[in-house]
Amino acid sequence: MEKEGTNVRKKRGIGLLLAAAIGFGVLGACGGPADTKQANQAEQKEEEREPVTLKFWNYGNTITDTEFNKLIVEPTKAKYPHITLERIKTDADTTPEDLVATGEIPDIIYTSSGPAYYRFLDIGIVQELDELIEKHKVDTSRIKPAILESIKSYTPEGKVIAIPLSFNLLITYYNKEIFDKFGVPYPSDEPKTWREWLELGRKLTVQDNGVQYLGIDLGGPGNLVRSLNLGNVDPATGRSSLADPGWSELYGLLKEQYELPGFIGPDNQIVYDRVTFMEERRLAIRPSFLANMVGPLEELRQQGIELDWDIAPAPHFGNNEVGGSIHSLILSNQSKHADDAFLVLALILSDETQRLVSRNGRVPSIINPELEKEFGADIEVLKGKKVENVFKLTAKPNNPPHPLDNELGELLTKAAEEIALGGRDVNSALRAAEEESNRIIDAWEKTGIK
Structure with a gap:
């Protein structure tokens, strides 16, 4: 009660x-x-x-x-x-x-x-x-x-x-051991765009002695959109925001990432977690949250396992803002x-x-x-x-929230999977996700419960 x-x-x-x-x-x-x-x-x-x-x-x-x-x-x-x-x-x-x-x-x-x-x-x-x-x-x-x-x-x-x-906040973690292994200079301390980070990661996506090294994992669409002032629903219209050019740019970067030779892993894996970075030591660059990595890295150190890593500024979309x-x-x-x-x-x-x-x-x-x-x-x-x-x-403040963010977020993930694994182009994947988003919004609005 x-x-x-x-x-x-x-x-x-x-x-x-x-x-x-x-x-x-x-x-x-x-x-x-x-x-x-x-x-x-x-x-x-x-x-x-x-x-x-x-x-x-x-x-x-x-x-x-x-x-x-x-x-x-x-x-x-x-x-x-x-x-x-x-x-x-x-x-x-x-x-x-x-x-x-x-x-x-x-x-x-x-x-x-x-x-x-x-x-x-x-x-x-x-x-x-x-x-x-x-x-x-x-x-x-x-x-x-x-x-x-x-x-x-x-x-x-x-x-x-x-x-x-x-x-x-998001921050960029990088494994110096992988940079050293392939002779790539460490990233500078100047903020870089998501595209600049992707291009750097491209140089480190290499297979060596049977091990597939991943230069970078940008994360899913929910990770990248935190750098934009863009919610799932346009506050002005109450409709899906997926027609916004920001989403096309975001998914375009993800598509390029998925197309890197060796990026898509066994069992169609397209997102890599901190285990790949910290324990397997085959992910060179990982934009991620502070709390997601710092505590576990400290616990790893306390277990006597040392990793040679450092941090660089978070990626951005040309606005020098971090979410x-x-x-x-x-x-x-x-x-x-x-x-x-x-x-x-x-x-x-x-x-x-x-x-x-x-x-x-x-x-x-x-x-x-x-x-x-x-x-x-x-x-x-x-x-x-x-x-x-x-x-x-x-x-920056969080993007405008909406009560349907959970379900609409699932459509963002589905669109990414269709691009990565189904060969779908960005525009058609976003159009399909936009149509489905608006159907969900319409059904929700008809209930009259806000």
Whole structure:
């Protein structure tokens, strides 16, 4: 049963579990009271609080146990000793619906902007945070504008439904061992376009002694479109945006990538993950998210496995802008400890916690340029890396979201597969995807549920 008041409930229609709205952000004045008397009173109140255990669940993001402890558990325990955070461990296939069916609904959900947020809204377990923000005097103006703008875009009323931990930007990873092997100079520290990166990767797509080396994997269409101001649906018309020239340029690059000799792998593989880069060591260049790679690379180092790699600025489409996703915390409206859980959310926006965020290789979500100077300082695997390249481009807001992003995104993937494996040309693949997108949009609009 849902609570009344500030709870958010979005029924989307046609049985879709839709994608993610990330709301967020409030930044708390998490510092201590102004004078000693107030400080003593605050300490006394803290001592008098009843112990509570809050359940924490990660859905769809990369956050290692080390990161969870450093960035969330330890700061919470230091500030609020009465709060214990217990991480719910599930396998990768567990869905939000699966978790709800078990009755074990977490107090706090860690996920990112995109389809996941619409999904949590759709099943009705998201708590609006505006009243709690006001109650606890949290200053949302400290959140980076691109993040706050993105978060508010997920609800028609511009509600805050989550608190941002970090801005998970794209960056370009490259394996120096492969560059050395084939005598190709390392990339410069100047930002390059997606096409320039593709041309560099072309030189490193080589078969050697029975091993197929891949110069670059641009990722799927959802990866590239983050560099454009382009959503699946045109906000002005409410129709599919796939007729926009930006999509043609994007898929044209993907087609050239698929045509590289040796790129399409066994079992028609056309997208390569971090295992290919980190463990198989046969992918030379991988544009990917910071959180997707830094933590696992550090864990690999701790296992005694060293990889000679570095980072360069993210690819762009001539606009010197970089996109990403917003890692944030959602408060469940089923929590029996909403105020305590909100204290955890607000604390992640304190200068102290955001300094930890930066020092542990994540881009802070608040406005404080000094924190960026400490980026990666506590991560051994980032020592000596060109971390300044993380900040060479301007971080842009997320593209305009739509409740149908999850299903329309599947059509983008299907179009890419038809081009890569079916020999279909870009224009016909996009026309077919546009027609199907508009059919889905029409059916959704007829339900009258927005």
